[in-house]
Amino acid sequence: MxxxxxxxxxxxxxxxxxxxxxxxxxxxxxxxxxxxxxxxxxxxxxxxxxxxxxxxNNPWFGLCVVGVMLVVTAIVTRNRISQKIPYLVPIVAASLFIGVALTLVYTSLFVIQPRSWLDPRYLIPLTGIILGNAMNGAAIAGERLVNSLNANPLEIETHLSLGATPEQAIASYRRDAIRAGLLPTINTATIIGLSTVPTFMAAQLLGGVPPLTATAYQIVVLFMIILATLMIILLITWGICRQHFTKDAQLT
CATH class of the missing domain: 1.10.287 (Helix Hairpins)
Structure with missing residues (x-):
């Protein structure tokens, strides 16, 4: 009550x-x-x-929860980027899955080392934290890249006509989009502990966890978020670029 x-x-x-x-x-x-x-x-x-x-405490049930979270995040991220690009949901979902999976594998092997990698008490919270933060970065990067490609077709086609590959023709736009998507996460990392107490750490402190233990967990979570966000942004922007060119390297 x-x-x-x-x-x-x-x-x-x-x-x-x-x-x-x-x-x-x-x-x-x-x-x-x-x-x-x-x-x-x-x-x-x-x-x-x-x-x-x-x-x-069934790994399969935990995986089902994580799967639902991943699909919903992929759809929301797609909607924020563009609803006109074909196959964008699978691209975003695959990028999220790869980024989360690789980050959790590294963290499991070398940092946390849980008894079971698929323990729901470990898998669900960390996946949710990564997805929640990576979604914003991916949406910012994807939207920036799509807008840049749609706004500069003549410049891109000029590069292509001069012999540039599709990757070379849009390299500067993709690089700017990646930087824009990752910048909020980097900014958070630079001021964390100075002017802000992160939500994850604050929740642990309110739950009675010792401050130094909460700090250690927050450091691990922060580094996980940065790596996963960067990998996801790289994969999503690469997938978007592939969708904007035909097999003959022509801008669609």
Whole structure:
């Protein structure tokens, strides 16, 4: 009952936000209300799913939860990049899977070394953290690259006519997109611990974890996010570039 009461009181924060929006005539009241309802519902469903996964302790169930998370993240990321590029969902999903899998394999082998790699208590939270952060970087990079390619067809075709390969013709656009997608993560890393306490570390501290232990876990998570985000952005931008050229190296 105390938890339900605290949750109900926490909704007062959003009520204040909605009231402020109405007071300033921002027109965001419905958006805030919808975001509140969806976030509560989605988190409650996720909480029950994770609770079942922990109780059952079945690797296959944990993998199913992770699979759903990956598919939803791929669709959301695709929608933010472009809905006109064919096969973009499979490209994004494959990029997310490879980036998350390689990062978790390295972390499992050399850092955390859990008893079971597929333990839901380990697999689900870390996958969710990586996906949540990588999605933003991938969406920024993908959208930047698509806009650049659509805005500069003549320049790209000029490079192609002079003998450049598709990779060479769009190299500068892809490089700028990768930098734009990774920059928010790098900026977070540069100020972390100075002006901010990261969410993961704050949650551990609120849960009673010793500060130095929470710090060690946060360092591991931060480095995982940076590596996974970079790999995912590299793969997604490469896939987008492939979709913009025909087999004869012509811009579509």
């Amino acid at each position: 105390d938890s339900l009461l605290q949750l109900a009181l926490a909704l007062g924060l959003m009520a204040i936000a909605i009231a402020l929006s109405a007071w300033q005539k921002l027109g965001l009241e419905w958006n805030l209300a919808l975001a509140t309802g969806r976030s509560v519902l989605q988190l409650v469903v996720l909480g029950y799913a994770i609770a079942i996964a922990f109780e059952v």
